[in-house]
Every structure is written in structure tokens, then in C-alpha cells.
Amino acid sequence: MIVWTVANQKGGVGKTTTTVALAGLLAEQGKRVLCIDTDPHASLTYYFGFDSEELTHSVFDVFSAGKDVNRELMRQCILPTEFDNLNIMPATMALATLDRKLGTQGGMGLVLKKGLASVADEYDYVLIDVPPVLGVLMVNALACCNRVLIPVQTEFLALKGLDRMMRTLMLIQKSRGEERPYTIIPTLYDKRTNASLQTYKKLVGRYGKSVWNGMIPIDTKFRDASNEQTPPSLYAPKSRGVLAYQSLLIHLQQMERR
């Protein structure tokens, strides 16, 4: 089981889109995929047609169980989507209260890791969509993954947000004492603007080989796919955006084989 966490402490950079796009492509490869929505806004949950206000089980139950999380509970909180090989553990609004509820309890950082270990034989890939807030959800998602995927919008202000994310990542790596590989993914690339190219160059200058050597272009098909509640690769398989995610996926899978 390979776990990828999609994180950036900035909103609107393409985290949810990246999660859905990669999940859809992996499912089409015949991989058994689990998406986990840890964002209280529940965009990913809505994407797959679930109303987070009507759900009886969600990621929230997993965190409420804390160290007692087990396979049975994990299974209870996972829903099949309409699409083959694609399951989701949805988010509910209650997640927003988690930090207040659990903030002071020790040992909460490895709940998701323990939960995922209990269903490890049921999935090939797990993709975790993370809220742009440093809290117990992000700490958990960063602690249990093989790689962190960091979508960065290619515009001038993006680098500031990225610095913050990188500091968080380093902090967590330090406290856990283990390396967490990461890949920076330039998103919302607009080839007509100077800002996109300049930002891309700055990213490579600063983060070198950790930056994927491609970019996800602005493509209106993503919004259409989201309106249709369908993974982009099924909605518009030949679109520029989907082709870009396809080559990103090939790159990421090569990295995992190393």
C-alpha cells in the first residue's frame, strides 16, 4: 500500500483536484484506491456525490476512536463511489472541532497511520486530501504517508505559502526523526502569463529536483468534471489537464519503484 498526502497550507492551489485526478487515473489502472477527505470543507466528499451533512460515519469517527481505531471501524467509515476501484472515507463538518477536542491529548499523531495499517491489504493506493491548516489532521496525514505531494499555484504569492508548508514539513520530520520525501507540483499554469514561468523558475531554483519537471495547465475541463462529479480522466480523458496528470503519475510511480 502506497500512501500519498496532498498538502499545502494555502487554499485554492489544486489539492482536491490533484487528489481526484490521480485517484481516477490509478483506479483506471486497476489499482484499489482509497481517498481520504480530512478537510472539514468536504470538497472531495461532495465531489463524489456525498452530502457530508447526511453521513453517519466519517474520518471524524476514526479520530474520535483515537488509539482504539481498528479495521472494523475503518471499514465502517469507508464508502464505495460510483466508480470502479475507488472508495472514499468522507469528511464531515465536525472535523473542524477536532483540534479543540483533541489538541491536548498526547499520542494523537499516529491515529491515521494505525487505522491505515489495519486495512493495508485492501488497498494499493491511499490519497489523503488535507485542509490548509496545521493541526492534528495535517500532522496525522504527514506522519502516515510515503510521499507528500505539494501542489503550488504558479503565481507570485505562491512561494510565501510554500515556505510555510516546507517549515511545517521539516518540523514534523524532525520530531518523528524520519525522512518524508516530497514532490512539488506546479499547478494552474498559464502559459500566456509571465508570472507562471517566473514562478516555475523560482521553484526549481529553490527546490531543485523536488519540483516535478512538468506542470498542470489551467484547464476548464477540471471545473466541468467537478460539476459532473466525475474524475477528470473519465470526463475528459484526452484533455491537456488530464494528460499532464498522467505524466505526473508516471513520474510518481517511478519514484516509488526506486
Ligand code: ADP
Ligand atoms: P484546493 O483543494 O487546494 O483548495 P481545488 O483543487 O479545490 O484547490 O481548486 C480550486 C479551484 O480551482 C476549483 O474550482 C478547481 O476546479 C479549480 N482548478 C484546480 N486546478 C485547476 C486547473 N488545473 N485548471 C483549472 N481550474 C482548476
Ligand code: MG
Ligand atoms: Mg480542497
